[in-house]
Amino acid sequence: MTQGDRPRESTAAPVERLRESAVSVRDLRKSYGTVEAVRGIDLDVSAGEIFGLIGPDGAGKTSTFQILAGVMAETSGDVQIFGRSPVEARPAVGYLSQAFSLYLDLSVAENIRYIGSLRRLGVSEIDERGDHYLEMFDMLRFRDRLAGRLSGGMKQKLALVCALIARPRLLLLDEPTTGVDPVSRREFWDALAELSGMGMTIVVATPYLDEAERCGRLALMHQGRLHDSGTPGEVRRRPRLKRIRVRTGNLEAAERILETASGVRDTQRFGDSLDVMVDETDGGEAVAREALAREGVDISDLRTEPPTLENAFVAVLRSLGGEIVVPPFPFDRTRSPVQSGKVAIGAYGVRKWFGSFQAVDDVTVEVRHGEVYGLLGANGAGKTTTIKMLCGLLGPTSGDIELAGERGSLRTAEVRSRIGYMSQKFSLYDDLTIAENLRFFAGVYGVPRGERDRRISWVLEASGLVGRESLMTSSLPGGWKQRVAFGASLMHAPSVLFLDEPTSGVDPLARRALWKMINAMADRGVAILVTTHYLEEAEQCNRLGFMAAGAIVAEGSPTQMKARMGGRLLEVQVGDARRATLALREAFGSQRVSQFGDRVHVHVDTPVEIAGARIRGLLAEHAIDVARLDDIGFSLEDVFIDVVNRARDSGGRETA
Amino acid sequence: MKRIVAQSRKELTQVRRDALVLFLALVLPQILLTLFGTALSLTVKDVPIVIQDLDQSAYSRAYADAWRQTLTFRVVDLGLDEQPSEALDRGVARAAIVIPHHFERDALRGVPADVQILVDATDANTANVMRGNAFGVSATFARSQRLVAPLPIDAEARLWYNPGRDSMRFVGPGAFAVTFALFPPLLAALALSREGEQKTVIQVYTSSISAREYLLGKTLAFWLVAVLQWAIGVGVLYFFFGLWFVGDPTPFLAGTVSYLFCCVAFGVMVGSAIPNQAAAIQAVQIVGFLMSFLLSGLIFPVANIPASIRWISYFVPARYYIELSRDAFIRGGGWPAVWHIPFVLAGIGLVFLLIAWKRMRRMQVSA
Amino acid sequence: MEADATNAGVGVRTLGGRLAEGRLVPLFLKELTQLGRNRRLVVMLVVPPTIQLLLFGFALNPEVTGLRLAVVDQSRTPESRQVVSAFASSGSFVIPAQFASAEQAGASISNGDADAALVIPFDFAERRVRGDTATVQLLLDATNANTAAIAGGYAARIVESLNRSLLAEVPRAARPIGLTTTVTLLYNPGLLNSWFITTGLIGTLLVLVGSLVASGSLVVEKETGTIEQLLMTPASATEIIVAKMAPLLLLLTADIVIALSVARIVFDVPVRGSLALFGVAGILCVLSGIGIGTFIATFTKSQQQAQLMGFFVNPPIALLSGVVTPIEAMPEWIRPFTLVNPVRHFATISRGVLLKGAGLDVLYPHLLALVAAAVLLVGISAWRFRKQFG
Structure with missing residues (x-):
């Protein structure tokens, strides 16, 4: 316990430090040969802040971080870290690079000891601090485990411990949670909130917009420039948009109608609802109701909700250009669309053992034609093994699998010609041009010769790469590669589509284009199975399956899933979120309280009124002002974390 | 530190x-x-050779035996109709010894009989060593047969450090x-x-x-x-x-x-x-x-x-x-x-x- | 050689006909485009083999010249000086210094200042005059057994020719001549070691480069995950592996031409037999290499692992082949292992064709062995690949 109290000494750092500038950047530029990665950015971060840098792959975030950390020289511009040059400031900076910067063949304790000794710390000091942080992150029992045997989330927490060991005043985190499952991500961010509360300055890059919500301030980075910085609230409100959520039985028709309705700026389809963005000043709800009624579409529910960060960023990115219009797929007219409703992918009691390790345990799934099914789960939950078995790449130990009407011989050329597959890693050949890649896949899938050119130009159009088809694939940013790879897996008009994390590293606009294509495919009767880490994205699936420890622990539509959660989620906006979090945790338990920037989320079981009163009372006792208290409803992430936690408790299996 | x-x-x-x-x-x-x-290693042992004995006398057979006694060479049989050079072409032998007609008669008369030795020189180093050995075998044989008067000069080689080569x-x-x-x-x-x-x-x-x-x-x-x-x-x-x-x-x-x-x-x-x-x-x-x-x-x-x-x-x-x-x-x-x-x-x-x-x-x- | 390439092409096409030509063509084109674009690969195919051929050809030179001979002339007579000058003028020995005693000469050998010593005793001239055999002592540093053997041979020949010229002065009847030995050097009369080394080394290079390139091109697909994408297409594992191997084979055929050109142009290696036979043997060697590489690739996850695995395979292939050193110099127990080494058989064929002008009638057992090795290696690796991914 005394250990736990130690860092607080530095928390008690004088208040004026909060005003101190931690990072000051003026007109920073970085070029690699002729490519300009950072094109003149200005950035100010005050001490004690959590500052988020949001942006797609290739936006220049990593270059910026490496310059701030003093491990790369800038091309021009002025950078000051606590008033010193980045190289001089190195001892005061902890940097977590994007790749896991751990030695996987060293144990947890050895990693910490090595990094600590590089930082001129004594052995006893290292062990003491290391144990303290390990305890703080609930990892003390894994001290002697090899880093390579930790889960993704654990690895990142260990990397954080290593970065913290020298007690840096500034922490630079470059996409620390990419590839980390939601449960670990939430724990990681809880830890960040705690560190920030102790006075540490944190600059963090993330592609997840839900994480961006947890920053004090944030900025969007795009093509080497910064756009639109401010607190999450400011950023959300800035485009002056209203979000209207429409629920209806016929989403396809509703989207078609509302897309072109006057005053509608944007639509986005989800698994069982449709979001419509309208100008703040417009009538909003009324416009949507009228337009739908005119076409005779029934509305089961329609309400106005606050815009999300994603809405805001999409608006910003659109204003910067780069909107991708997805043209309709040039289907072979002679082939009738597959009949919707028939089972396309079926798994019945499927198990998979690797030696003595059971990777998949009794999975039963049915995906029908015309359905988008999302498979969600933490790393190591068995998602990839399941998808590999479903598409025939891996034989199950026991159980039956049905694929495109076939059972047993899933590996025949005939079956595979009806299947589209996009694997987790980039599945294009880097050393071929885009056109060569597409021609190759068209050829090997036996797309009729007469059709090839048409389909290839469709992929180019749909991925916004017309005229650039002779570019080398390796020269494309990750997001673009994903789009081309996705297009390539569709060229042969498959009736079943497997997408293993298709959107990692893709910016929001491209992600939406991708989902438009997915939805268009589903409308044509294609059965789609998709895995993803982005739970916001999972909302766009018709049905979801949550996997934990190799088994599907929950299944249903996004709305059904949320309905399973007991209780409500309340968002409290307060003056001192840090203290409020501590106070509320004492009352509700730390699992149920999370800090999101200047807001605190509390998961309550009692009715909203009673719980609200209790929260207000508690905060009043601590003399904390409550600015707002909203019933915001659960996100899929909340559901996911709850389900996984419950599965973990009941199964007694350790996911580490 | x-x-x-x-x-x-x-x-x-x-x-x-x-x-x-x-x-x-x-x-x-x-x-x-x-x-x-x-x-x-470069020290060859049991290199296959063939011997064509055109003389078929006691003397020629003794000479052939001198080759057999070396550790470096191993005599393999020459096919019936085979020319020595063919054995080299086929790669069954690395060297061929041709003992001429009238080998014994000439030697006893003090007329130099010329032994022809064909060496497969593909492997230059081994060929070089074999050539050196060939002279050695002939010289040793001549001396052991006591058909010769003492030579004017004899070189006695002594190997240092690695006498067994x-x-x-x-x-x-x-x-x-x-x-x-x-x-x-x-x-x-x-x-x-x-x-x-x-x-x-x-x-x-x-x-x-x-x-x-x-x-x-x-x-x-x-x-x-x-x-x-x-x-x-x-x-x-x-x-x-x-x-x-x-x-x-x-x-x-x-x-x-x-x-x-x-x-x-x-x-x-x-x-x-x-x-x-x-x-x-x-x-x-x-x-x-x-x-x-x-x-x-x-x-x-x-x-x-x-x-x-x-x-x-x-x-x-x-x-x-x-x-x-x-x-x-x-x-x-x-x-x-x-x-x-x-x-x-x-x-x-x-x-x-x-x-x-x-x-x-x-x-x-x-x- | 072109004819052989076409032969291979025909083989692929008949296989292709069975395996639905439509899919094999795009696979094949894709591999070809990738290989063509890979600058590093092109460099790898040309530069290291050329450099290695040059280095091995030039650096591995067994010709013993300029042996440093420490002379101890205790006789100091015209007779003894005749011996010393015979050694000095032979071209094989140089005489850096004369020493007063055998001990001093010995010390200069042990310090590495001399390679051999010639000791002419006090009574040398007396014995010569008396008509007895006068003995000189030759001390050889046998640290290097091979050099010592050759130096000993040189000394023997110098003494022999000295004897012959001395005996020419005595009456014919007293000449102690029993026999003369005439040595004819066949195939490589100039005793050029580069002819020996390069003709064999071509095989080593074909196998090693083939295995490196093949494992590289397959492991890259595993590393980047594209292999899964490929396996989800209607293409079968057999089609994939055939399409991978065939362009490599074509490309590596170029290496046969390059290597032979270097041997021919730089080292003047003759071509006395059928180039077609040489080409077929080369292609079989390449196939064996591709088989080995593919086999390694099925065991490894990354390029670096594949290369480290190579350390277990490459040294035995390179060393137990008779390419650098004669198989007859290896211990008895290890010689059977050379029989399963494709490079050994290639070396025999290559030397047979290029240096001896031998034909198929003589070399067929080695060609059959090469065919067996290539079929076995390609077969096993394709089988493993299919088992892993089929």
Whole structure:
């Protein structure tokens, strides 16, 4: 316990430090040969802040971080870290690079000891601090485990411990949670909130917009420039948009109608609802109701909700250009669309053992034609093994699998010609041009010769790469590669589509284009199975399956899933979120309280009124002002974390 | 210094953890050492030859027996209708002895009978040795038959240091040196390029360790591994090759310290320059190993290398170490013969480290 | 050689006909485009083999010249000086210094200042005059057994020719001549070691480069995950592996041409037999290499692992082949292992064709062995690949 109290000494750092500038950047530029990665950015971060840098792959975030950390020289511009040059400031900076910067063949304790000794710390000091942080992150029992045997989330927490060991005043985190499952991500961010509360300055890059919500301030980075910085609230409100959520039985028709309705700026389809963005000043709800009624579409529910960060960023990115219009797929007219409703992918009691390790345990799934099914789960939950078995790449130990009407011989050329597959890693050949890649896949899938050119130009159009088809694939940013790879897996008009994390590293606009294509495919009767880490994205699936420890622990539509959660989620906006979090945790338990920037989320079981009163009372006792208290409803992430936690408790299996 | 030790300790822990690396470090070098030692010998035995005896006399048969008695040759039968040269064409024999008609008669009359020997000179060195042997066999035969008066001059050859002309004794120390030109630099280069490839080096850059400490730490760790390899290697030399120090081992020990340092430093240089493990392996293999194999006097003396490329051998550490280990295990010349070698090796090693340091000293991502 | 390439092409096409040509063509084109674009690969195919051929050809020179001979002339007579000058003018020995005693000469050998010593005793001239055999002593540093053997041979020949010229002065009847030996060197009369080395080394290079390139091109697909994408297409594992191997084979055929050109142009290696036979043997060698590489690739996850695995395979292939050193110099127990080494058989064929002008009638057992090795290696690796991914 005394250990736990130690860092607080530095928390008690004088208040004026909060005003101190931690990072000051003026007109920073970085070029690699002729490519300009950072094109003149200005950035100010005050001490004690959590500052988020949001942006797609290739936006220049990593270059910026490496310059701030003093491990790369800038091309021009002025950078000051606590008033010193980045190289001089190195001892005061902890940097977590994007790749896991751990030695996987060293144990947890050895990693910490090595990094600590590089930082001129004594052995006893290292062990003491290391144990303290390990305890703080609930990892003390894994001290002697090899880093390579930790889960993704654990690895990142260990990397954080290593970065913290020298007690840096500034922490630079470059996409620390990419590839980390939601449960670990939430724990990681809880830890960040705690560190920030102790006075540490944190600059963090993330592609997840839900994480961006947890920053004090944030900025969007795009093509080497910064756009639109401010607190999450400011950023959300800035485009002056209203979000209207429409629920209806016929989403396809509703989207078609509302897309072109006057005053509608944007639509986005989800698994069982449709979001419509309208100008703040417009009538909003009324416009949507009228337009739908005119076409005779029934509305089961329609309400106005606050815009999300994603809405805001999409608006910003659109204003910067780069909107991708997805043209309709040039289907072979002679082939009738597959009949919707028939089972396309079926798994019945499927198990998979690797030696003595059971990777998949009794999975039963049915995906029908015309359905988008999302498979969600933490790393190591068995998602990839399941998808590999479903598409025939891996034989199950026991159980039956049905694929495109076939059972047993899933590996025949005939079956595979009806299947589209996009694997987790980039599945294009880097050393071929885009056109060569597409021609190759068209050829090997036996797309009729007469059709090839048409389909290839469709992929180019749909991925916004017309005229650039002779570019080398390796020269494309990750997001673009994903789009081309996705297009390539569709060229042969498959009736079943497997997408293993298709959107990692893709910016929001491209992600939406991708989902438009997915939805268009589903409308044509294609059965789609998709895995993803982005739970916001999972909302766009018709049905979801949550996997934990190799088994599907929950299944249903996004709305059904949320309905399973007991209780409500309340968002409290307060003056001192840090203290409020501590106070509320004492009352509700730390699992149920999370800090999101200047807001605190509390998961309550009692009715909203009673719980609200209790929260207000508690905060009043601590003399904390409550600015707002909203019933915001659960996100899929909340559901996911709850389900996984419950599965973990009941199964007694350790996911580490 | 503390950080150098910390760096070394980390490297050693990693070596200990990785089964493949451990195997590469401790077992494979010894396997290769024995393989080199057995496969690189030039001393031929049982070379197949054919004899065509056109004389078929007691005298000619005795001459043929003289060939049979040598260890170098093994007489195989010549096919019935086969010409000796055909046996060479077919590759069943490496040399053919043709004993002429009237061999016995001429010899008894004191008329020189000319024995024709055809040698397959494809393998130039073996052919050269066979040619020398051929003269020897004939001379010995003539003397043993007492058909000759004493020769005016006789040369009595005495072989020093390796009287059995056992080529394992010669190849062993050379193979020993070349083995260490491959594995310690390989491990060191892998350890450095891996940090570059997996970007863990960025974590090192952000700390306050200097390039000097980082490189010395790595060098120290792999030098220690190399010493362990070396010690096992000496065991292999003793048990497999039957070699042990002759004379004063101190120059050899001093040279070993420098040589292993030099080899590891080479690996450190390669690894710090190439942040890609596969490419680093290639570089060590092609530059380090090939040079040591070819330009060090391992198989044929350095003096035989054409002068146009012989100068390169001065920069090949194995060249010096081979000289040193042959001296230590066979000749026993001691300090007067090899005093300069430890210094030369240490100097080359320092140059390698300096180059690595020049590349790393900013401790920043180069872009 | 072109004819052989077409043969291979025909083989692929008949296989292709069975395996639905439509899919094999795009696979094949894709591999070809990738290989063509890979600058590093092109460099790898040309530069290291050329450099290695040059280095091995030039550096491995067994010719013993300029042996340093420490002379101890205790006789100091015209007769003894005749011996010394015979050695000095032979071209094989140089005489850096004369010493007063055998001990001093011995010390200069042990310091590495001399390679051999010639000791002419006090009574040398007296014995000559008396008509007895006068004996000189030759001390050889046998540290290098091979050099010592050759030096001994040189000394014997010098003494022999000296004897012959001395005997020419005595009456014919007293000449102690029993026989003369005439040695004819066939195939390589100039005793050029480069002819021996390069003709064999071509095989080593073909196998090693073939295995490196093949394992590289397959492991890259595993590393980047594209292999899964490929396996999800209707293409079968057999089609994939055939399409991978065929372009490599074509490309590496170029290496046969390059290597032979270097041997021919730089080292003046003769071509006395059928180039077609040489080409077929080369292609079989390449196939064996591709088989080995593919086999390694099925065991490894990364390029670096594949290369480290190579350390277990490459040294035995290179060393137990009779390419650098004669197989007759290896210990008895290890010689059978050379029989399963494709490089050994290639070396025999290559030397037979190029240096001896031998034909298929003589070399067919080695060609059959090469065919067996290639079929076995390609077969096993394709089988493993299919088992892993089929």
